[in-house]
Amino acid sequence: MKLAVRRVTPGSGLALDRDDGALAALTDGLMLVELGESAALSVPPRFAGLWCPRVGRVHASSVDGELALTGDTVFASDSERALEIACAAGARCVGVLATQRTWARLSSVATGAIAPAPTVFPALHEAPAGFGAALTQLAAAAAQASVLPTARIAWLAHALHDMQAPYADLIARCRGRSLVHRKQTFLRLQRVRHRIATCTDGELDVAQLARMASYSNWHLIRSFSAVFGETPYAHFMAHRIARARGLIEKSALGIGDIAMATGFDSQSSLTRAIKRHLGVSSSELRRRPDAAAQTAVRGEYDAAEPSPR
Known part of the structure; x- marks a missing residue:
């Protein structure tokens, strides 16, 4: 070569x-x-x-x-x-x-x-x-x-x-008549997934993500959930909380400052999300960064899924 x-x-x-x-x-x-x-x-x-x-x-x-x-x-x-x-x-x-x-x-x-x-x-x-x-x-x-x-x-x-x-199993879940079609579908969805993971400081814009994949809003949500086992919103929140957790454990920033830096509306909205997602409070997380915080079940945020815009 x-x-x-x-x-x-x-x-x-x-x-x-x-x-x-x-x-x-x-x-x-x-x-x-x-x-x-x-x-x-x-x-x-x-x-x-x-x-x-x-x-x-x-x-x-x-x-x-x-x-x-x-x-x-x-x-x-x-x-x-x-x-x-x-x-x-x-x-x-x-x-x-x-x-x-x-x-x-x-x-x-x-x-x-x-x-x-x-x-x-x-x-x-x-x-x-x-x-x-x-x-x-x-x-x-x-x-x-x-x-x-x-x-x-x-x-x-x-x-x-x-x-x-690790993508092989995910590609197999994609719809398509052939491996080529399934790979093309996965590329669209992975592009959306990657965008979500790297842009967690703003608000989730489902319509923008759907345009990126050339899907309707609802088709994107259904396809994303079928392949990755969680909705785009759940994936977005998981990454946002992971970023906040890292700042709580490794920085001296106040919880309110971390909430602003990671896109939460307020300190209380961040603390509620951490408690719900990780099973511990933000203060416990800061005092005991090695504590066995429980990882949320995939799809936990599905009930809070915003309507597609």
Whole structure:
């Protein structure tokens, strides 16, 4: 498999849609991208990527929102969205890009069968041990040869497979006459799910999410619930409370300030939600961060589901 490399030097920027050599290389191969501190990269649609900060904080933004990435995460980016990757001062990032067809070819190394695209679905994953360092080593190897060695192909294929393997059961729940159709359905729903998980400081706009998936409001709620086992609102509240819990346990902010930072109307609405969802009060959570707070049953917030707008 062909391998190309682009290095974005500190303080500079690169727009791949203006780099004819990069676009040509991506038609049937992989591209490794290394970004130095304060560097920025613009990625046009058509290409899905895996992005791993090496040092510091990296920002990834698209029409679906913005993510702050750290070194313990891998961001799988959407092939149907333009993407901006920007390193903060002192930060560095490495990523690998390809078309969905190339990712499908790569995944066949891990599965033993060529699966139909799409293969990479938008998500934020926990970084496998040594993932960023291994990508950096791949970039160094590419400087010596333009073809990816078999062993390195296998490593990348298995890393991708392990990160996204949990989606297989979810894809099987999607409606569709074939695996291709079910994957396309899952991509729509996963895009919505990812948007919800990364934008919890505002209000849930079901109509906007439905437009993103090209569904009606009610069809989105039914389809999302059938695949993920909870409504969009329940998923939204679970992530909002998880964010609030992290701030309660790890910061010195007051409960009222945390409520405002995480999109709750008031301190009392946050404390009620924590009690209902986790089974402990916010003050208990702060005093005993290691306490065995009970996780809410999926769908707990279904009764409070707002009417689709």
